[in-house]
Amino acid sequence: MTDGQCNARSRAAVVGAGRMGHGIALEAARGGFQVSIYDTQAGRAEAAIAEARADAADLVAAGVIHAADIPSIIGRLAPANDLESAAAGAEVVFEAVAEDLEIKRGVFARLDRAAPAAALLLSNTSSLAISDIAAACERPERVALAHWILPPHLIPAVEVAPGPQTSPATIEAVRALLERLGKWPVVLEREMPGYLINRLQFALLREAMDLVGQGVASAEEIDRAVRGSIARRMPVMGLFGQADLAGLDVYRQIFRYLAADLCRSAGPPQALDDAVRAGNTGAAVGQGFYSWSADQRDEALRRRNAELIRLLRADGGG
Numbered sequence: 001m002t003d004g005q006c007n008a009r010s011r012a013a014v015v016g017a018g019r020m021g022h023g024i025a026l027e028a029a030r031g032g033f034q035v036s037i038y039d040t041q042a043g044r045a046e047a048a049i050a051e052a053r054a055d056a057a058d059l060v061a062a063g064v065i066h067a068a069d070i071p072s073i074i075g076r077l078a079p080a081n082d083l084e085s086a087a088a089g090a091e092v093v094f095e096a097v098a099e100d101l102e103i104k105r106g107v108f109a110r111l112d113r114a115a116p117a118a119a120l121l122l123s124n125t126s127s128l129a130i131s132d133i134a135a136a137c138e139r140p141e142r143v144a145l146a147h148w149i150l151p152p153h154l155i156p157a158v159e160v161a162p163g164p165q166t167s168p169a170t171i172e173a174v175r176a177l178l179e180r181l182g183k184w185p186v187v188l189e190r191e192m193p194g195y196l197i198n199r200l201q202f203a204l205l206r207e208a209m210d211l212v213g214q215g216v217a218s219a220e221e222i223d224r225a226v227r228g229s230i231a232r233r234m235p236v237m238g239l240f241g242q243a244d245l246a247g248l249d250v251y252r253q254i255f256r257y258l259a260a261d262l263c264r265s266a267g268p269p270q271a272l273d274d275a276v277r278a279g280n281t282g283a284a285v286g287q288g289f290y291s292w293s294a295d296q297r298d299e300a301l302r303r304r305n306a307e308l309i310r311l312l313r314a315d316g317g318g
């Protein structure tokens, strides 16, 4: 149980309160921070607090908090009228605004002036370079990546990376902060496109979508294969642990005849292009690689979260 580990005056800010921001705010409040939430969209910060309250029930189910903790955790979340008042007095600012370099640079330039000099300024960018974001700041040494994964309250890993100007002290402070929040910081030595988690995820997706495009197997068949095989071992073994168990000599042999045949296309896979061009952009519109009714989408999210809760409970509550 990790409710309320901070000094009562510890302050954090979350800027951008959409899909990611409300979950990050919940995790910061669970760690004891007083969290100011700012979003340019009127009413969004208030809505984010309601979403965080709903998500807190998942944390009760996962054994991370007690139901009786919810009022004090949610009581530490407050909407802010502007970015400057959100950042004032914050030890750490989590940025989760739209994935647009100009918007993020504008936000960081203002945070750089408004937050205390020692504050950590952390971007949740999925794809942009920290160096490009930090270039908008007078103090780029305290700017770093802290990339949370959806849904942030149920996924333990948070990817951390420096830009070329980020100080080692900043990275160590981010690592310590995330550990204090009960997360698993995954610290990279340097920035790179896609950082770590998206590089791995998209490497697998490129191959899977290419196989669909080649007509080797349907998306449904490939998902059945993944869910019934490699995904079963991954929660326990990761990649390298599994390779060691299987035998590295065997894996080298497989790479020898397989590597040259794996997909190496430089652009989006054809099957993905085709789906998007046809307007089939996924569950939100009712059609992606699968057909979705609203009920099926809700049920899939419920089952996914139930499994994430089960895993978090198995971890001993994060």
Ligand SMILES: NC(=O)c1ccc[n+]([C@@H]2O[C@H](COP(=O)([O-])OP(=O)(O)OC[C@H]3O[C@@H](n4cnc5c(N)ncnc54)[C@H](O)[C@@H]3O)[C@@H](O)[C@H]2O)c1
Binding pocket: 015, 016, 017, 018, 019, 020, 021, 038, 039, 040, 041, 044, 095, 096, 097, 098, 099, 100, 103, 107, 124, 125, 126, 127, 147, 148, 149, 150
């Ligand atoms: N959705 C995901 O699965 C996911 C996962 C990891 C990282 N990310 C990253 O997190 C960030 C946010 O993604 P999201 O999915 O939560 O987006 P979202 O669109 O749900 O939320 C973004 C929020 O930022 C607000 N906003 C835009 N400009 C702003 C500004 N200048 N100041 C304050 N608020 C502003 C918007 O009103 C919106 O509420 C992006 O950088 C994204 O790449 C997303």
